[in-house]
Amino acid sequence: MRQILRFCLLPFLSLPALLVAQNEVEPNNGFAQAQSISFDQTISGAIDPTGDEDFYQVQVTTPGVLEARLLNIPSGENYEVSIFNAQQQEIAQQSGNETNPAFPNRLVCMPGTYFVKVNEVGNNSSSSSQYQLTVVFDASDIQECNNSFDDATPVSFGAVISASIFDTGDRDYYSINVTEPGVIEALLADIPNNRTYRVTIFNSLQQAISDDAGNETNPAFVNRLVCDPGLYYVMINER
Structure with missing residues (x-):
């Protein structure tokens, strides 16, 4: 018996910000003083004086991808933006400058208060010119969080799964229950432009038994005869 799964990949879409721009409110130099902001709201702030660190906090209520976008970095400065979880542990960080904005992001699975920090790399410079920070949240992939075998999303044969x-x-x-001998097939289509993604089938021992890579013009397609019943897995990642 031939049984097929089809996976369609969705692009990450960010809607235009609808909230009014806001300036940072000092003091916001630590977790305890972190300024509360809303998703999609552009914040203008300055790293001044030398050693200044600007902290912000957002409320996460559902699994999704948290991204901090730091733009308009003053000329001649190198700034970094960091994301912290509710335990105040750094989970993502990236630095940028006038021509290379910083866009750290991280999938978060637990609700709670998350923090974003902006500072000058090395904390040895300052500028009165303002940067712009926008924190966005994408919860469009309803399959998340499914980043391990233990958290695999159960799916059925014949299902079309849309994810990113x-x-x-x-x-x-993803996990699939096999009850009789047959061929498992997985088709990975709608891969975003300029990306190469891999789809892999694992047996019930979590050992890879078939894989293939694809791109926007060549979908990835895997199949494998399986004789033993049990829980099998399909994994998708960027190569």
Whole structure:
């Protein structure tokens, strides 16, 4: 018996910000003083004086990808933006400058208060010119969080699953129950432009038994005869 799964990948879409721009409110130099902001709201702030660190907090209520976008970095400055979880542990960080904005992102699975920090790399410079920070949240992939065998999303044969590979390093796992001998097939289509994604089938021992890579013009297609009943897995990631 030939049984097929089809996976369609969705692009990460960010809607235009609808909230009024806002300035940072000092003091916001630590977790305890972090300024509360809303998703999609652009914040203008300055790293001044030398050693200044600007902290912001957002409320996460559902699994999704949290991204901090730091733009308009003053000329001659190198700034970094960091994301912290509810335990105040750094989970993503990236630095940028006038021509290379910083866009760290991280899939978060637990609700709670998350923090974003902006500072000058090395904390040895300052500028009265303002940067712009926008924190966005994408909860469009309803399959998340499914980044491991233990968290694999159960699916049925014949189902079409729409999902996305986002955040950086994301891996999506799915589980399928096999009750009789047959051929498992997985088709990975609608891969985003300029990306190469891999689809892998694992047996019930979590050992890879078939894989293939594809791109926007060449879908990835895997199949494998399986003789033993049990829980099998399909994993999708960017190669």
